[in-house]
Amino acid sequence: MKTLNNHVILFDNECPMCYAYTKAFVKTGMLAEDGREAYQQMPDHICPQVDRQRAANEIALVNTENGEVSYGIQSLFKIIAHAMPFFKPLFLFGPFVYLMRKFYAFISYNRKVIIPAAVKANSIQPSFKLHYRLAYLLFTWLLTAYVLTAYAHLLTSFVPLGSPYREYLICGGQMIFQGSIILFYKKGKLWDYLGNMMTISFAGSLLLLPALLLGECLSMPGIFFILYFLMVAGLMFLEHLRRSKLLKLGWIMSLTWALYRLIVLGLIFSV
Structure with a gap:
């Protein structure tokens, strides 16, 4: 070359x-x-x-x-x-x-x-373009929900399957839930937080792909897929904590992130 x-x-x-x-x-x-x-x-x-x-x-x-x-x-x-x-x-x-x-x-x-990193003092930051952030949120929402919808079929021994649109509503609902909280907590961090949160969700869905492919090829017990899902969720929570620290948001957004998931799980089992 x-x-x-x-x-x-x-x-x-x-x-x-x-x-x-x-x-x-x-x-x-x-x-x-x-x-x-x-x-x-x-x-x-x-x-x-x-x-x-x-x-x-x-x-x-x-x-x-x-x-x-x-x-x-x-x-x-x-x-x-x-x-x-x-x-x-x-x-x-x-x-x-x-x-x-x-x-x-x-x-x-x-x-x-x-891929966030600590921002150095007085450094020039890229301009914010709302339409590109909205496009990113839409992109990650649709792909994450698509993977989760497919993965839900591997969890039917433990979790009711629900409608084909359930995961899309859950992912979209989390943006609304967390977005509403940060609007009152730290309004200026709204779009940065939502972008980071959806990156975590998207990364989590990518981590589910190996197990999803394994489920297509081999007959595995349902407990394997639920434990794998819980492991991925734990890694996502740790990453949420790390990114919240970079954004100087403290613990509150991570706690509400986990709370939303617990509320959704309760609603799924109560239906």
Whole structure:
């Protein structure tokens, strides 16, 4: 692969995903050893034309010879196309570029709730885009509920099956329940909290997939699936505690998160 020399990519050092993939660019030789810098510590001489807020929203790639700056998906396209030129026609195909630009924005504007990290004092944070957060909440809600609906069939020895829409109502209801509480508790953290909460739910549903696949292939006792589900729920609770600490929310949101699940379980068995 050809190295893109005389270019520096400016990544967010508070974003584990950004740190990982820009480091991969250097390790694979797509960028030179000195081809990445955190925008939080960006030297002034790199490029005075860099829009620092836009660089926080969309990763910036700076040509150190002529000062040209590209942002977001175009930065990634430029690196990949230089290393692997056979991708160039694809990166010039309008519909593909449009879809990838939207996908990149969907991830970038939600990255702080996908993999959160402690925020350093006085650092520039990405802008908040409500429509991308709402899209993320919808995406995680539908996929989480879909997996839980499938997994519910493995728990019928212990939990009544219910309607096909039960898990969708439970997942959606939790957003309303927790959202109502945080509106009174810490209104300014509403969208960050909901994004983190739904990431936990989505991660939990992904952890259920191995057991779901196992249930499709082998005949296993129902106790295995209920114990596995409880283990995943325990891990989700621990992650909820960790993320609540990062958001400086204390214990209250984790307690109400658990309370909602207990209320739902009681209602399921009472029907």
